[in-house]
Amino acid sequence: EAQVTQNPRYLITVTGKKLTVTCSQNMNHEYMSWYRQDPGLGLRQIYYSMNVEVTDKGDVPEGYKVSRKEKRNFPLILESPSPNQTSLYFCASSFQSGGLYNEQFFGPGTRLTVL
Amino acid sequence: GQSLEQPSEVTAVEGAIVQINCTYQTSGFYGLSWYQQHDGGAPTFLSYNALDGLEETGRFSSFLSRSDSYGYLLLQELQMKDSASYFCAGRGNTPLVFGKGTRLSVIA
Numbered sequence: 001e002a003q004v005t006q007n008p009r010y011l012i013t014v015t016g017k018k019l020t021v022t023c024s025q026n027m028n029h030e031y032m033s034w035y036r037q038d039p040g041l042g043l044r045q046i047y048y049s050m051n052v053e054v055t056d057k058g059d060v061p062e063g064y065k066v067s068r069k070e071k072r073n074f075p076l077i078l079e080s081p082s083p084n085q086t087s088l089y090f091c092a093s094s095f096q097s098g099g100l101y102n103e104q105f106f107g108p109g110t111r112l113t114v115l
Numbered sequence: 116g117q118s119l120e121q122p123s124e125v126t127a128v129e130g131a132i133v134q135i136n137c138t139y140q141t142s143g144f145y146g147l148s149w150y151q152q153h154d155g156g157a158p159t160f161l162s163y164n165a166l167d168g169l170e171e172t173g174r175f176s177s178f179l180s181r182s183d184s185y186g187y188l189l190l191q192e193l194q195m196k197d198s199a200s201y202f203c204a205g206r207g208n209t210p211l212v213f214g215k216g217t218r219l220s221v222i223a
Contacts, residue, residue: 035213040123040215041215042202042213042215042216043158043213043216045211059212090157090158092158103148103163104150104158104160105160106157106158107157108156108157109156109157
């Protein structure tokens, strides 16, 4: 089954404790992206990657890191989480960065709470 | 940069037709997409318009006017299961940017 998976789905942590949210897709997509969703603010892009070893900042990259060592994986790293990073996080992938057909496939989401 | 504006909430009656508008400002423009998100779920792709005009997919249609920087999603024969948030998303010189979403409530 073609899908984007994220782990963990739920996480409660404390300020300053490094964490990683994993994202994996099995569709051989070049493009992967991370979004955070907060009430009233919609989906805001954190980082994106157009292919292996190529990553770029989105609209709200502060406090986050990413890596793209393999095509299928795109982990999101919070080196020192803070309460303002409490949010719902989505990973997404597509065949290209957009192009003429930019259907993005989203993972199920990770609900993160930072105390 | 890019920005997309859409109404925050819309309420419509079951069986009726509803239109959700989206206006955008972007430097460069490659197309407008629509996504649906049910409470507790992930966004799912509905439609994409790269050119002006209407695209129809079953009960859902999407329209784009690039000269007016405007698009809309049209939902016909509304069903209770259509209650969800709907996002327009545009791509210009930077990757996909989403509007803040329109929450559609379908009432009996």
